[in-house]
Amino acid sequence: xxxxxxxxxxxxxxxxxxxxxxxxxxxxxxxxxxxxxxxxxxxxxxxxxxxxxxxxxxxxxxxxxxxxxxxxxxxxxxxxxxxxxxxxxxxxxxxxxxxxxxxxxxxxxxxxxxxxxxxxxxxxxxxxxxxxxxxxxxxxxxxxxxxxxxxxxxxxxxxxxxxxxxxxxxxxxxxxxxxxxxxxxxxxxxxxxxxxxxxxxxxxxxxxxxxxxxxxxxxxxxxxxxxxxxxxxxxxxxxxxxxxxxxxxxxxxxxxxxxxxxxxxxxxxxxxxxxxxxxxxxxxxxxxxxxxxxxxxxxxxxxxxxxxxxxxxxxxxxxxxxxxxxxxxxxxxxxxxxxxxxxxxxxxxxxxxxxxxxxxxxxxxxxxxxxxxxxxxxxxxxxxxxxxxxxxxxxxxxxxxxxxxxxxxxxxxxxxxxxxxxxxxxxxxxxxxxxxxxxxxxxxxxxxxxxxxxxxxxxxxx
Numbered sequence: 001x002x003x004x005x006x007x008x009x010x011x012x013x014x015x016x017x018x019x020x021x022x023x024x025x026x027x028x029x030x031x032x033x034x035x036x037x038x039x040x041x042x043x044x045x046x047x048x049x050x051x052x053x054x055x056x057x058x059x060x061x062x063x064x065x066x067x068x069x070x071x072x073x074x075x076x077x078x079x080x081x082x083x084x085x086x087x088x089x090x091x092x093x094x095x096x097x098x099x100x101x102x103x104x105x106x107x108x109x110x111x112x113x114x115x116x117x118x119x120x121x122x123x124x125x126x127x128x129x130x131x132x133x134x135x136x137x138x139x140x141x142x143x144x145x146x147x148x149x150x151x152x153x154x155x156x157x158x159x160x161x162x163x164x165x166x167x168x169x170x171x172x173x174x175x176x177x178x179x180x181x182x183x184x185x186x187x188x189x190x191x192x193x194x195x196x197x198x199x200x201x202x203x204x205x206x207x208x209x210x211x212x213x214x215x216x217x218x219x220x221x222x223x224x225x226x227x228x229x230x231x232x233x234x235x236x237x238x239x240x241x242x243x244x245x246x247x248x249x250x251x252x253x254x255x256x257x258x259x260x261x262x263x264x265x266x267x268x269x270x271x272x273x274x275x276x277x278x279x280x281x282x283x284x285x286x287x288x289x290x291x292x293x294x295x296x297x298x299x300x301x302x303x304x305x306x307x308x309x310x311x312x313x314x315x316x317x318x319x320x321x322x323x324x325x326x327x328x329x330x331x332x333x334x335x336x337x338x339x340x341x342x343x344x345x346x347x348x349x350x351x352x353x354x355x356x357x358x359x360x361x362x363x364x365x366x367x368x369x370x371x372x373x374x375x376x377x378x379x380x381x382x383x384x385x386x387x388x389x390x391x392x393x394x395x396x397x398x399x400x401x402x403x404x405x406x407x408x409x410x411x412x413x414x415x416x417x418x419x420x421x422x423x424x425x426x427x428x429x430x431x432x433x434x435x436x437x438x439x440x441x442x443x444x445x446x447x448x449x450x451x452x453x454x455x456x457x458x459x460x461x462x
Contacts, residue, residue, distance in 0.1 A: 006428050009385040010378055011347040016317035017389035018072065018330075019430070022396070025069055029054045032062075037090030039073070040128075041083035044119055047304065048083050051397070058093055070094055071101065072313050074125070075328070078102075078111055080397050082220075082306035084119035087128040095127040110326040111311075118220050118227045118306070151211035154203045155456030157265060158196070158217035158231055160184055165199035166452035167206045175206035176452060185234040189243040192232065196251055212259040213252070214458035216268035216451065218292065220306060224248045224262050259459035265451070266294025267302045268458075272450035273404040273442065274300050275457070281401035283394060285309065287336045287409035289358075298399050302458075310337070314390045335386040338362050341409060344382055348375040362408060369414045380417035383409070387418060388425025392433050403439045410441060 009015045026034070034054040042048035053073055056062035070091060077083070088095055102108045102123055104116075115123040149171030156165040160183065167175040181195050204210050219229025225245055226232065232244045252260040270284035271294070280300035286292040291310040297303055311323065315330030321343060323331040334340055338358040345352050345361060350373070352364045368376035391403060410418065419439050426434035442450065 005389070007385050007388065007425050009382040011344050011382040012386075014317055014319075015315055015386065015389075016320075016330075017393070018314050018316050019389050019392040021316045022069070022393065025056075025065065026054060028065070029056055033057055035090055037070075037088060039077060040085075040087040040089075041077050041081055042085040042087065043083050043304075044085075044121055048085075049081050049305075051077060051081075055091055058091075063093075066091070067094060067097065068316070071098060072316065074098060074102070075108070075111065076312045076397060078115065078123075079306060079308045079311040082118065082304070082308075084115050084121050084123050086123070086125040088125065089128050092127040095125055099125040108326075108328070110328070114228070118222070149453070149457050151461050152207040152209050153211060153456040153459075154200055154207070154213045155452040155454070156196070156199055156203075156213070156215040157268070157451050157455060158183070158215065159265075160218070160230065163195060163199050164452060165203045166456065167203040168453065168456050169207065171453065173453065175203055177202060183231045183234075187234050187236065187239075189232070189235055189239055189247065192244070193247055193250070196247075197254065200251070200255070210255055210258055212456070212459035212461050213255060214260070214455040215248070215262040216265040216455045217262065218265050220308075221248075221262050221264060222304075224252070224260060259461055261458035263302060263458060264294060264307070266292045266307055267296070268294065268451050268454045269406065269442075270294035270296045270404060271302050271457070272454035273402065273440075275454055276443075276450060277402055279401060281399045282404055283398050283400045283402070284404040284406070285336065287340075287405065287407035289338055289408075291332050291336045292407075295398055298401075309394075314386070314393055332390065335383065335390070336409065337407075338409065340383060340386075341365055341379060344379045348379050350375045350379075359408070366412045366414060369412060376414070377417060380414040381421045384418040384421025385425055388422040389429070391422065391426060391437070392430045395433060395437070400437055403437060405439060405441050415441065 005017065005020055034056060037053050037055055039051045039053065040048060055066045074086065100106050102112050102125060104112050112123050149168060153168045155168065162178045162180050164178050166173050179199060183192055217229060217231055220227040226247060232240060235244055248260065248262045266284055266286065270282045273284055274280055274282045274296040280296055281298045282296040284294045293307040293309040295303060295305055295307050310333040311326060311331050313330045314332050314335060320330030321334040322329055323333055334343060342358045342361050350368055352361055365376050365379060394400065423439060
């Protein structure tokens with residue numbers, strides 16, 4: 001299908017935006033009598049979400065287009081929302097094929113393995129008839145008011161190079177500290193446990209008591225259990241199951257089982273933005289080593305969605321760049337991270353040693369940008385074009401009023417060019433979306449204390 005874009009990424013003109021592909025697909029459905037389908041994505045506890053889509057008629061001539069559209073939507077839902085049981089109503093001819101593709105031996109075995117690790121059960125995709133029970137969707141409590149910060153609380157954030165911790169009394173930060181650490185390749189889980197406890201004790205020393213503890217870290221957490229987390233990548237699998245999976249439950253016991261809540265750091269960043277803006281429907285996207293994301297819904301509440309947007313497809317061309325982990329094509333990590341910058345350097349003509357690490361390559365591009373080099377500017381305009389077309393695709397799955405962008409790729413002048421170009425693409429291609437969505441970056445207050453305050457607000461004090 002011809003996407004006919006108004007803007008081409010100047011260093012990657014073959015880019016086929018998922019948003020344009022889908023828009024053309026929907027137009028084809030309107031011309032040929034499309035059919036509605038419903039995709040329920042459930043978790044073992046019965047909670048989940050529903051997503052509605054449209055397909056072309058079940059005819060041989062449309063089979064390939066329908067297959068492509070539905071498979072890419074399923075891929076996005078698995079990584080964006082998360083679940084282990086897909087029920088699809090309205091497309092029986094495609095369910096068996098999808099189940100084979102997303103099986104432990106199928107083309108999407110990487111995705112199937114991830115689902116198994118997160119939800120501790122095998123991914124299933126089944127055809128269902130109309131009238132099935134609707135999935136349960138937990139209700140949020142609305143935009144957090146000051147009462148969500150009452151009491152003596154500790155908020156922490158565990159990063160790859162430092163751990164941050166803050167003590168708050170009725171929402172006021174009375175202590176904040178960053179301590180360097182190196183958790184990634186530590187084989188002994190006691191290193192992580194001792195470091196977490198040390199930060200909590202330092203914060204607690206500035207409080208008359210501890211009423212609640214909230215925290216964030218990169219990874220996937222379910223009911224305070226560690227499912228997948230890069231912080232513990234050095235821990236052997238047997239020790240992970242025995243000593244890491246329940247590490248935060250152990251921490252809570254050491255603090256007399258005060259209310260504790262640990263969630264993905266992207267969600268806490270989005271929550272901090274929501275609290276600062278006094279509004280909901282915030283999608284936070286960090287463009288750094290990879291693509292981290294978090295989401296706060298329209299009511300201002302974090303969800304149990306995964307929002308692992310590094311692995312969602314945004315480029316539908318046949319020979320799109322491959323993700324080095326999953327092997328899938330056109331995933332966001334190749335466009336909105338240091339990997340994306342590195343991929344564009346040779347096309348830009350910049351004289352940068354490609355044997356350097358990707359962080360060092362990014363620094364070199366930023367230095368060229370600061371010097372006014374047009375070749376560096378072309379990299380940032382290209383990323384901005386990618387983003388402008390990706391935002392409407394994200395909005396198919398998330399209600400977005402605010403897009404909060406952060407991360408090293410956004411640092412310096414280049415970040416401004418990315419945002420400017422993304423806004424231009426939105427205004428020209430998706431004017432309705434542009435009128436209802438604001439792109440911003442965190443201010444200094446949010447960067448310094450926002451995440452700790454937001455993390456501290458997570459637990460509910462009875």
